[in-house]
Amino acid sequence: MMNSRERVLAALNHEEPDRVPLDLGGWVTSMHRIAYENLVNYLRQKTDEPEHFPEDYELKDWIQQLPDIDESVLERLGIDTRYVRPGAPRGESWELERWEDADYNYVKDAWGVTRKKPKDGGLYYDIVFSKCPLKDANVSNLEDYSWPDPEDPGFLEGVREKARKIKQAGYAVVADFNFESWYENCWYMRGYERFYKDMYKNPEFVDALLEKVSDLHVKFLDMILEEVGDELDVVMQGDDLANQDGPAMSLEMYRKFVKPRQKKVFDLIKRKTDAKLFYHCCGSVKALLPDLIDIGIDIINPVQVSAKDMDTEQLKKEFDKDLSFWGAIDTQKTLPMGSEEEVKDEVKKRIDHLHANGGYVLTSVHNIQADVPPENIVAMFDTAKNY
Secondary structure (H helix, E strand, C coil): CHHHHHHHHHHCCCCCCCEEEEECCEEEECCCCHHHHHHHHHHHHHCHHHCCCCCCCCEEEECCCCCCCCCHHHHHHHCCCEEECCCCCCCHHHHCCCCCCCEEEECCCCCCCCCEEEEEEEEEEECCCHHHHCCCCCCCHHCCCCCCCCCCCCCCCCCHHHHHHHCCCEEEEEEEECCHHHHHHHHHHHHHHHHHEEEHHCCCCCCCHHHHHHHHHHHHHHHHHHHHHHCCCCEEECCEEEEEEEEECCCHHHHHHHHHHHHHHHHHHHHHCCCCCEEEECCCHHHHHHHHHHHHCCCEEEECCCCCCCCCHHHEEEEEECCCCEEECCCCHHHHHHHHHHHHHHHHHHHHHCCCCEEEEEEEEECCCCCHHEEEEEEEHHHHHHH
C-alpha cells in the first residue's frame, strides 16, 4: 500500500495510485468554521473517546472564516495532503485595523481593503466597495500608495521545518503561497465593476496596477521558494477569472492583461521548485484551459462541475495528458442539499470520470460551506477511500 505522499505524487504524475488521493485543509479546499464545529461534534458523538477530537481551533483565514483543521480530523477522514503556509509577518505594513458599529465588525487589511461581517448571523467578511482605496486613483497615485512589504522576514518563520516534518510523516507537502490572490487584490482595491470597465476605458491604469501587484507577488515567491522550494510537492496559486457561464472577460482581454503577468509568476515558480503548479479558478474555466496549460499549470482546481462546460467526463478526455484535476465534488447542491446516498453517488461518478490513469485528487468544489451536514462530509471521504 502507498503512503499518502506516494499516492498523491503518483496521481499527479498520471500514474495509477492504490486509491484516489484525498485533500482537505487548504485556502480553497477547507471548510467554514460552522461546518467544522458540526463535524467535530458529530465525530465526538461517534466515538468512545470524544477528547480525541478537540473542539478548540484557531482561524487560519479570517475573511472566509476557515479553521485550522485538527490532525485528528484529517487522520479520521484519510486526508493525504498537509499544508505549509507562510509565517506571520512582523512589519507594521501588515497590521490589520479593526473597528465596529452597532451592526458590523470591520477590518481594513494591509492592502487598504475594508471588509465587514454582520454581528447577527454573518458568515464571512465581505468587501465594502464604497471604501475601495484605489477607486478614484490614477497611474501616478500608484507610486505613492502604501504597499505592504512582500519580503517581510516573518513569512519565512518555520516554513522549512514544517515542510520537512510533513514529508517525513509521509504526507504530500502543499504550499499555500498565493499571497492573498494578487490578481483579485487589484479589483479588491479598485472595485470590481470599475476594474473591468477600466480594461476598455483606462487600460493604462489596469496595466500599471497589475504590473505593480504581480511584481510584489513575485518578490514574495522568490524569497519564500528560495527558503523552502526544494521541500515542496505542490504550490498553490489562484485567481477567479471565470463566472458560472464562462470567462469573466474576453480571451483577448485575458491575453492582453492577465496572461503575461501569470506567466511571469509561473515561470518563477518553475525556476525555484520542481513542485507541481496548482491553479485555482472557480466557474466555467474550460475556455481558458489551453492558455493556462501554455503557461505551465499542472493542476486545475476546483473543477466546478455545476458551471457551464465543466462536464468531468469531457474534461478528462480533452485535457488528461496535460492536467490533473483537483476537487469536483459539488458544493452548490449535492453536499449541502443531497442525501448521504446522493453524496456517495456523486463521489463514485467523479472518480469514474477522473481517476483512470491517475490525474485526480478528490475534494469538494471550493470550501465546504456552513450548511453542509457532517454526515455528508464523512460520506464523501469514506466513499472515496473505499470505492
